[in-house]
């Protein structure tokens with residue numbers, strides 16, 4: 201799986217998204233399409249991104265009963281994206297069904313999209329998790345627990361903060377994907393994120409992929425910001 205930074209295309213519609221992508225002069229990117237853009241533009245935008253040669257993480261964070269997630273994943277597999285996700289809090293049976301749906305929906309000869317599970321959102325702090333989710337453990341333990349569940353079910357990896365990547369590697373293995381949002385350059389605004397890490401620290405801590413949104417999409421010069429993130433992440 202390519203290791204370029206994943207750019208979160210958090211835009212209201214394809215006009216904004218295409219204006220943004222035009223700044224990259226045809227460079228092949230790894231982009232993330234989330235709920236906002238997908239609910240607005242649907243599969244046709246995914247097809248267009250594919251026709252432009254971009255790698256795609258379709259971030260819809262499924263979380264429902266196992267059968268519903270199974271059926272949704274079967275349909276999502278037809279989109280031919282590279283990565284999709286669920287919430288680990290849906291449970292191991294839901295994750296198992298998600299994987300089954302994805303496998304059954306993927307055409308022969310085509311690579312199945314990677315399936316990863318969100319552990320604890322990077323916007324969640326330990327205090328919030330303990331008081332609101334009533335989890336009486338350190339946040340790291342909750343993240344590690346969800347990662348182990350996802351690993352045992354056969355998922356390809358998790359979404360977590362880079363702060364937890366090392367412990368997840370120890371509890372699973374090095375190739376298990378640690379896709380880490382909450383990435384900020386030193387001194388940048390953290391916005392609604394709680395567990396933030398710089399691109400270079402994410403590399404040192406063991407992230408396999410970083411997800412970067414506003415630090416690039418809202419920069420005065422997005423191309424320059426992307427180059428800086430890539431450089432810090434260790435890619436030219």
Ligand SMILES: O=C(O)c1cc(=O)[nH]c(=O)n1[C@@H]1O[C@H](COP(=O)(O)O)[C@@H](O)[C@H]1O
Pocket residue numbers: 208210232234259261285318320321322323359360381382383391393411412413414415
């Ligand atoms: O699944 C995700 O992509 C995700 C999980 C998570 O725990 N935290 C998180 O921020 N994200 C996504 O990653 C992106 C981060 O955006 P920025 O905070 O602008 O860099 C957003 O599109 C979020 O939806």
